[in-house]
Structure formats: structure tokens, C-alpha cells
Amino acid sequence: MREEFRYPGRGAPIPALLAALILLPMGAAAQAPEEQGRRLFEVHCARCHGLDGAGGEGPGLRRENLRRATDAETLREIVDRGIPGTDMPPASSLNTQEIGAVSDYVLSLGVVARVELPGDPAAGRELYEAAACSACHLVNGEGIAFGPDLSDIGLLRGPAYLREAIEAPEAAVLPRHRTVRIVEAGGAEVMGMRVNEDTFSIQILTPAGEHRSYRRSNVREVELLPAESLMMSYAGQFDEGELDDLVAWLASLRGRDDAMTGEPE
Amino acid sequence: MSFPLRRRRRLRFPGVLAILAILAVLPVEGVAQIPYARLAGSDAEPDAWLTYSGNYRSERFSRLDRIHRGNVHRLRPAWIHQTGTGGRVEVTPLVADGVMYIAEPPSTIAALDARTGRRLWRHDPGVPDETLNIGFPRVNRGVALLDDSVFFGTLDAFVMALDRSTGDVRWRVPLGDNRIGVAITAAPLAVDGKVIVGMSGGEAGVRGFLDAYDAGTGERLWRFWAVPEPGEPGGDTWEGDAWKTGGGATWLTGSFDPELGLLYWGLGNPAPDWNGDLRPGDNLFTCSLVAIDVETGELRWHFQFTPHDTHDWDANQIPVLVDAEWEGSPRKLVILANRNAFYYVLDRETGQFLRATEYSRQTWAERIDENGRPVLIPGMDPSEEGTLVWPSLAGATNWYSPAFDPNRRLLFVPTREMASWYYKSDAEYEPGTPFLGGGERRVVDEETFGAVRALALDGSLEWEFRQLTPAVSGVMATAGDLVFSGTQEGNIFALDADTGEALWDFHAGGQVRAAPMSFALDGEQFISVAAGQSVFTFGLAPDASPAEQP
Structure with missing residues (x-):
């Protein structure tokens, strides 16, 4: 009775998802904790937080300081119980060991090494x-x-x-920021960045910094341009x-x- | 001890007299009961919504027509009830005699004044924090009404009866052991003197069952095991001890044919979900529809949609009972759009397979053969490296109720066009922990979308209304020629039942993970549906244009 999980929205970067497909190892006990944590993260957390933890529908986790999880213990509690009043659910299908592994993995995401770069x-x-x-x-x-x-x-x-x-x-371009071309009822074309959309409407930000909202039924055309950036x-x-x-x-x-x-x- | 008792009685006596006096002068509807006859005859009482799916046939069809294609654009919120308990609201409200009964997450029941949304009473059974919900959210999808009681199940697996007037507890009995993963999220189904209750917990490797309780006392009358023991019919479709942890949860609300005395209930997937090596065989009665004698709990027939399932395509979807001509003769049918992407027509007296058609993209079966068994496409089982299969784990549809318009004979199916990569891993049963054997990764791309699809009785597509994202909302149809549903983007909308054209929509600001229902008060029709953490009730705004015609 796995009653479907939260849909990650249109925001999941598909090529990245596919490119990053990693073998799911057989059996949790045989894997190193960090590997296990990464795997659990991909299955349970990546839908909202992004495959690399950079964020998606949920907040990015590649930060040295997480806003709510101020220490490792608090993070474990959040993973375990979720955050009431938000979309963050409790990881009720994970046991204590798994919660520890995935929490440690999330903490490791925040350690972004300062690599020596050639430039000035x-x-x-x-x-x-x-x-x-x-x-x-x-x-x-x-x-x-x-x-x-x-x-x-x-x-x-x-x-x-x-x-x-x-x-x-x-x-x-993150999919949620895709470029959109809209042909208005009168024929005028507007380009902008997708800010939000649903089955009936779409909201864009024009390069002039103006938010515009359209009813799909009131425009001639709404075209997503995934291969273009503003x-x-x-x-x-x-x-x-x-x-x-x-x-x-x-x-x-x-x-x-x-x-x-x-x-x- | 006896003195205070006598004294209390004496003090209460005048009050009781006064109440009796009031009862004597009230019109009948003022103290209306909900006898079984009202449930069985609910089509004659369209102002109420007395069972989870609207009637025993599970049509989810309102016979109210005051809101119709000509005025639905005037639909506006009449009131909003904010649960404030956190978590998803997936309830279908029931309405009887001006009172709405809802469930708030995880297992709190509230009675609201259906005119205003003001709360009349609330009962929180106190579900402990450590209560397990393995494989599903901490939700409750609703209650059942019968006589003077409200029946519901708790996440920690108790069945309870509350007084309909006050919310006080009449009885509370354990259904199962939550420590091994048994829970209740489904609305019970009340029939004559009995309350039928399904359970959740398949992902914890629980052996599924369906229970009947005496409505008056809470005594358990029978239990149907979804997975048979060795030696019982179907027991030879399992090997070794796999049946003991075989799954087959009964986590949604079934249908009932009072004339045949049969309950129709969809059964869940086998456990572990994605690693079938641990449970060779067809794994009956998982992923089946079963017909159960309401008096005894005995199995009359079964039909298995997905033998030896390895994709979590359970068969818990709502079965709809239809009486119709089938190939020239009148027949009692049961129809069901299955999670596995096929729509099925069965004879509900015998379980005979009549027809299956693909209603959503699928890549796992060549076809369904003449006996109703899928002819598999090789290589579509979950694998270590991942196997790409349509539909996704959540299926081509899921628990989101369909609706059936008995006039048009159309089934409206909330549909998900989506694929998943399915993975397989080891699984070892440990009580009270997930027993899964793999997982999925969903594919979200331009081919991913949702729809409400209108299927004719033979499964052919009449129309579809396309949604931006895969469906998560149930559907309701009405005699006003309308089809109501929602989206996970937060839209609530109404479609023309003939064409699928959108006629009205409202942004509720939260995912619509529930099914709409309708009721009427004082001649005015209302539509209710949960979205986010609230229950929205819509009514018609005053008429601005006198020229409106139905």
C-alpha cells in the first residue's frame, strides 16, 4: 500500500537525474554508512531537496548551517519526525540506523571544500x-x-x-525557471522566466522585472523553451x-x- | 457510594424530563437517526452524503442538479474549515441532517455545522507520536455513519464508535497491533448492523485482513484474511512461510450490493513490494478484487488483476457497481480502473472476467488474455540497475476515487501518465519495519502529466481533461452534468461531463489530495473538497445574469 509519495513538481532536472543514476546496492547492511546515506537520500529526500541536495521544491541542503537543524541531533529529529506545518514529512519508513545514516549524509553535503582555483x-x-x-x-x-x-x-x-x-x-537553467514564450490573445509575444504555473494559469517574470499572470484559456499559446535561457x-x-x-x-x-x-x- | 449516586440521579431527573419533553414535540427530522435503510436508499436523499463514495455502488455521483453547466461559474467559497492539526487532509466529508463529519490528521474526528463550518464537536483519540505508519502518510480518509454513531479507525489501529450528537465515545476496540505496522487510514463502511473496516500495513509485511464489527457493541463478527494459509483455497500460490508476511492490505473503502449480500473490496500488493524472489507464486489474494459474504465474511469469488506483482500495483482502487446491458443481456457488473493501467469489467455475481482495456500508458503487459491474466513483457521486473516501466509506482491511478455518471454510463478516472525506474534489493522481514525489497525513482519530463479521463463502459475513451501534473485528487460527478476534481498544484475545478471542457476553477492554495462530495441545505447545493490542511465548501454566488439557462 505504498500510497504514492509527494510529486516533486516539474522542477526535477531530468538529464541530471538520469546522468546521476547510481546502482542501488543490494542490502543495506553490506554498505558503508556514507554510501547507504547517499542512497537513502536519493530515494527519500531527493524528490524535494534535489538529487545533489542543492534544493528543488524543498530547500537546498548544501549549506554549512541548516536553518532549522542547528546540530546533528536536531537534524535526526527532523528527519525522523518531519516539520509540522510544512511539506517535510517524517521518515516513517526509516529505522534509527537509517535515519542516522541519511542525516550524516545531509551534514556532509554542507561541507563544500574550498578548492584552489587557478583564477584571481x-x-x-x-x-x-x-x-x-x-x-x-x-x-x-x-x-x-x-x-x-x-x-x-x-x-x-x-x-x-x-x-x-x-x-x-x-x-x-533550473526547470522551474524555464524560459516561456507567450502569445497573447491580441498576438503580442512576451518572453519571460517561469515563476509558477498550474493547470489553469501561468505566472512569469519579464526581463523588465514585471510579474505577469495569464489564464491559459485566454492566450493563444504558451510555449516552454527548455533549450533557451534569458x-x-x-x-x-x-x-x-x-x-x-x-x-x-x-x-x-x-x-x-x-x-x-x-x-x- | 450509593448516596452520591442517588443524589446525582435526583439532580439530573428534571433535566431528563425536560429533554424528553423536547423530543416529544420536535419534528422527526430534528432527531433524525441514520438507519441502515437511509444508507441503502441514499439515492433518494441527494441532499445528504452518507457513505464514503456517496452510495453503496461507489458511484461518487451526486443526484443534485442545482449547480449546473449554466451557473457553475458562480461557484464561490461559502466557508473554509482549517484543521490546524498539521498534515494532509484526505477526507471525504459526510453530511447528514445539516451536520458535516470530517477526519483531521492523524485520527481526529470533527462535526461541523454544514451551513457555516462552525465546529459542533471534536474528538481526538490521542494517537501516540510513536505510532507506525509504514508506507503511507498519517492520514484519515473519513468516517461511517449508522444509527446514532460515527465510526472510524485510528492510525494506531483501533476501531471506534462516537455518539453522533456529542462525539462521546461509545466503544473502542483494537483491530490489530500497530507495533508490527497495522494501522487504519480508510473510512469504514457501515451496513446493516455492521461496520466493515479495512487496514493498512502491507509495506510492513503485515498479513492483510478485512474485519466486520457489531455496530452496537464493537464485537468482532468476522475476519477475512487477504492471504490464505497453506491448505486453504489460494494457499498453494505461496511457498514456505511467505504467506505470513504476504501483505494484501485492505486500505480503502469497498462497495456493497445489498441484494446479493456481497461486499466488494480491493486488496493490496504482496510484500515485500519489489523483490518477488522471496515470494514465488501468484500470491493470492493480493492485487485482487474479492466478493465477500457480508454475513459470514466468506469469500464468494476473487479476481486477480496482477499476479505476483512486483511494482506495488495494488488493487485497492474503488470498485464501482453497475447494472447494464452487456453484450445483449442485462448484467450485474463491477468496473474498476486498476493501478496497473488497465480498466476491467467483471460480472459481480460470479467474478467472471468480461473485458480489459488499457486506459493509460503501460509497458509491462502485451495484453490481457481471455481469462483476464496479463501476458507479460519480459524484463520489466525491478532490477539492481533499475528498470524503466510505465506506469510509475503510484500507478496509472491510485486511491483517488473515480466517479461514475449512471446517466451517461461514463467512468471518470483520475489518471497519472508517468514512468518510474524500479529497483530491487534484498529484504528481510523484521516486525514493525519496512519490508520493501527495492524502490523507485520517478521520471518527470515532458511526457509526465495528469488527466481526468472519461471511459465508456467498454473502456473506450470519450474525452480527457489534461492536467499539468499527474492526478492526486478524486473525482465526483453530478446530475448537473458536471465533473469536479482537483490538482496537486492546488486547483479545484469543474468540467462539462459531455466534453471535458473546464467550466470553473478555483485556486485553493494547497494540494487537493481528496475527493469532492456534494450536499444541499435549504434548497441550496454545496460542493466540498479538502485541499491543503483545510476543507473548502463552495456555493453559488447570487445570480448576476438573469438570462442563465441550464
Whole structure:
């Protein structure tokens, strides 16, 4: 009577899912705890938190400090009991040992090693400003918010991903941020980033920063463009050394240095 | 001891007299009971919704037509009840005599004033935190009504009867041992003097059963075992001790034919779910529909949809009873859209297989043969490296109720178009822990979507209403030529029963993991459905355009 689990939404990155398909080992007892934890994470947690823990419908877990799980014991309790009032369910099908293994794995996700990168972050920062990246991205609150906030992108993404996102941004678009082309009833075309949608409506953010909401029944066409990004490709605009610098700058972004001081929610 | 007792009696006496005096002058409906005759004749009383699926045939069809295609656009929330208990609300409310009865997660029962949503009483049975729910969420899908009681099951596997007027406990009996994974999430079915209760726990390797209890006392009258012992009919479809942990949970609410005296109940998957090596054989009566004598609990017939299932395609979906012409002669049928992606027509007197058609994409069976047995496509079992199969683990449909329009003879099926990678691993039975032997990874891509599909009696597709994501909501049809359902994106909507065209929708702000129902009060029709952690009730806003026609 497995009564179906929560559907992960349209957000799961399919190519990544398939690419990351890993053999499910036979028998839990035979595996190393970290391997077991990863496996359990993929089966029970990845639907919402992403296969790599970077987040999806649920929050990203590749952080040094998890907002609710302030220590290992609290994390185990959250895995065990869920978070009432949220979509986080209790892991009622896991035993104590398995809860420990998956919790340890989640903690390990937060340890993102600072690898030595070839580039110069300071030079990268200058390139970032010269290329007007801040016309679409925030870093520590500075810039224009349209594309993803990059303040902690160095924690969330590895250098190879960052390089690809600069040269081939369409490959880096999360499905929930897909580019959408809408043909309005009068024939006008609007491009924007998908913000939300359901069976009857779709909400987009235009490059002008304007939210628009459409009834599907009131427009001529809604087309998802999974192979397009609203971000232009910077392939060929930087030489190898400059790309190294830019990636080094982005990789150095590991959260706001002016630690936010509001009251916890 | 005796003195205070006498004194109390004396003090209460005038009150009792006053109550009796009130009862004597009230009109009959003021103290209405819910005798079995009302349940059996519920079609004549469309203002009420007295059983989980609307009537014993499980049509989930409201015979109210005040809300129709011409005015459904005026449907607006009349009131909202927020459970506030956390967790999913998957209940189908029942309504009788102006009172709505709902279940809040995990096992709390509340009576609401159906006019306003104001609460009349609430009973929390105090389910312990450590209660096991292996393989399903901590939910309760509803109650049963009979005479002056409300019947329900608790997550920790007690069957209870509450007084319908106050919510006070009349009786409470254990159904099974939650420490090994037995639980109750389904709404019971009340029949003449009996309460039929199904159980959950197949994923814990529990041996499934269906119980009947005396409605008045809670005494257990019979138990039907979903998995037979060696030597019993069907016992030879198991090897060794596998039957003892064989699954076959009875976790949804079945149907009832009072004339034949038969209950129709869908049975769950075998355990462990995905590793079939541990349980060679057909594994009867898992993944079967069974017809059970309501008086004795004896098996009259069975039909197994998925022999030796290895994909968790249980057969708990709601069976709908239909009397219709079949190939030239009138026949008592039972129809069911199975989780395995095939729609089936059976003779409900004999269990004879009549027809099966594919209603949703599937890649596991070449066809269903003339006896109703699937002809398997090789290589579709779960594997260590993963096997891609349609439909997904949650199936082409699941517990989300279908609806049957008896006028159009259409079955409306909430459908999931989705594949999964199925994995196989070792499984060792340990009481009170998951007994699974594998898992799934769902495929979510452009080919993944949901639909309400309208199937003719022969299984042919009349229309479909496509949804953005696979269905998780039940469906209700009405005599107003409408079909109501919801989405996991949070939409509640109404379709034209002839065309599937969407005529009305409302965003409830929470997943609709429940089935709609309808009732009427003072001549006004309402639609109720749970979404998120609330129960929404809709009624018609005042008429703005006098030109409206049905």
C-alpha cells in the first residue's frame, strides 16, 4: 500500500537525474554508512531537496548551517519526525540506523571544500562588473534581481557548473525557471522566466522585472523553451584566463559577509 | 457510594424530563437517526452524503442538479474549515441532517455545522507520536455513519464508535497491533448492523485482513484474511512461510450490493513490494478484487488483476457497481480502473472476467488474455540497475476515487501518465519495519502529466481533461452534468461531463489530495473538497445574469 509519495513538481532536472543514476546496492547492511546515506537520500529526500541536495521544491541542503537543524541531533529529529506545518514529512519508513545514516549524509553535503582555483577572484570581480552581470544578478544585495541571486553561489555550485553557466546558460537553467514564450490573445509575444504555473494559469517574470499572470484559456499559446535561457551566452567573450578569474570570483561567494541580523521567523 | 449516586440521579431527573419533553414535540427530522435503510436508499436523499463514495455502488455521483453547466461559474467559497492539526487532509466529508463529519490528521474526528463550518464537536483519540505508519502518510480518509454513531479507525489501529450528537465515545476496540505496522487510514463502511473496516500495513509485511464489527457493541463478527494459509483455497500460490508476511492490505473503502449480500473490496500488493524472489507464486489474494459474504465474511469469488506483482500495483482502487446491458443481456457488473493501467469489467455475481482495456500508458503487459491474466513483457521486473516501466509506482491511478455518471454510463478516472525506474534489493522481514525489497525513482519530463479521463463502459475513451501534473485528487460527478476534481498544484475545478471542457476553477492554495462530495441545505447545493490542511465548501454566488439557462 505504498500510497504514492509527494510529486516533486516539474522542477526535477531530468538529464541530471538520469546522468546521476547510481546502482542501488543490494542490502543495506553490506554498505558503508556514507554510501547507504547517499542512497537513502536519493530515494527519500531527493524528490524535494534535489538529487545533489542543492534544493528543488524543498530547500537546498548544501549549506554549512541548516536553518532549522542547528546540530546533528536536531537534524535526526527532523528527519525522523518531519516539520509540522510544512511539506517535510517524517521518515516513517526509516529505522534509527537509517535515519542516522541519511542525516550524516545531509551534514556532509554542507561541507563544500574550498578548492584552489587557478583564477584571481579580484580580477574576476572586475570582469563581473565590467560585463554588467549585476544588471541581472544580486550579490550581497547589490544589483538587479532577475536571474538567480549569486551571493552564495560558491556554496551551491561547483566551478565546472559555474563555467558552463557562463558559456552555455541554457544548460544551467533550473526547470522551474524555464524560459516561456507567450502569445497573447491580441498576438503580442512576451518572453519571460517561469515563476509558477498550474493547470489553469501561468505566472512569469519579464526581463523588465514585471510579474505577469495569464489564464491559459485566454492566450493563444504558451510555449516552454527548455533549450533557451534569458541569459545571453558569454562564450567567446572572455579568454581562458578571464574565465578562470570570473569562476574564481563566483566560487568565492559563500554567503553574505554582512550577516543578516533579523529575528528568526 | 450509593448516596452520591442517588443524589446525582435526583439532580439530573428534571433535566431528563425536560429533554424528553423536547423530543416529544420536535419534528422527526430534528432527531433524525441514520438507519441502515437511509444508507441503502441514499439515492433518494441527494441532499445528504452518507457513505464514503456517496452510495453503496461507489458511484461518487451526486443526484443534485442545482449547480449546473449554466451557473457553475458562480461557484464561490461559502466557508473554509482549517484543521490546524498539521498534515494532509484526505477526507471525504459526510453530511447528514445539516451536520458535516470530517477526519483531521492523524485520527481526529470533527462535526461541523454544514451551513457555516462552525465546529459542533471534536474528538481526538490521542494517537501516540510513536505510532507506525509504514508506507503511507498519517492520514484519515473519513468516517461511517449508522444509527446514532460515527465510526472510524485510528492510525494506531483501533476501531471506534462516537455518539453522533456529542462525539462521546461509545466503544473502542483494537483491530490489530500497530507495533508490527497495522494501522487504519480508510473510512469504514457501515451496513446493516455492521461496520466493515479495512487496514493498512502491507509495506510492513503485515498479513492483510478485512474485519466486520457489531455496530452496537464493537464485537468482532468476522475476519477475512487477504492471504490464505497453506491448505486453504489460494494457499498453494505461496511457498514456505511467505504467506505470513504476504501483505494484501485492505486500505480503502469497498462497495456493497445489498441484494446479493456481497461486499466488494480491493486488496493490496504482496510484500515485500519489489523483490518477488522471496515470494514465488501468484500470491493470492493480493492485487485482487474479492466478493465477500457480508454475513459470514466468506469469500464468494476473487479476481486477480496482477499476479505476483512486483511494482506495488495494488488493487485497492474503488470498485464501482453497475447494472447494464452487456453484450445483449442485462448484467450485474463491477468496473474498476486498476493501478496497473488497465480498466476491467467483471460480472459481480460470479467474478467472471468480461473485458480489459488499457486506459493509460503501460509497458509491462502485451495484453490481457481471455481469462483476464496479463501476458507479460519480459524484463520489466525491478532490477539492481533499475528498470524503466510505465506506469510509475503510484500507478496509472491510485486511491483517488473515480466517479461514475449512471446517466451517461461514463467512468471518470483520475489518471497519472508517468514512468518510474524500479529497483530491487534484498529484504528481510523484521516486525514493525519496512519490508520493501527495492524502490523507485520517478521520471518527470515532458511526457509526465495528469488527466481526468472519461471511459465508456467498454473502456473506450470519450474525452480527457489534461492536467499539468499527474492526478492526486478524486473525482465526483453530478446530475448537473458536471465533473469536479482537483490538482496537486492546488486547483479545484469543474468540467462539462459531455466534453471535458473546464467550466470553473478555483485556486485553493494547497494540494487537493481528496475527493469532492456534494450536499444541499435549504434548497441550496454545496460542493466540498479538502485541499491543503483545510476543507473548502463552495456555493453559488447570487445570480448576476438573469438570462442563465441550464
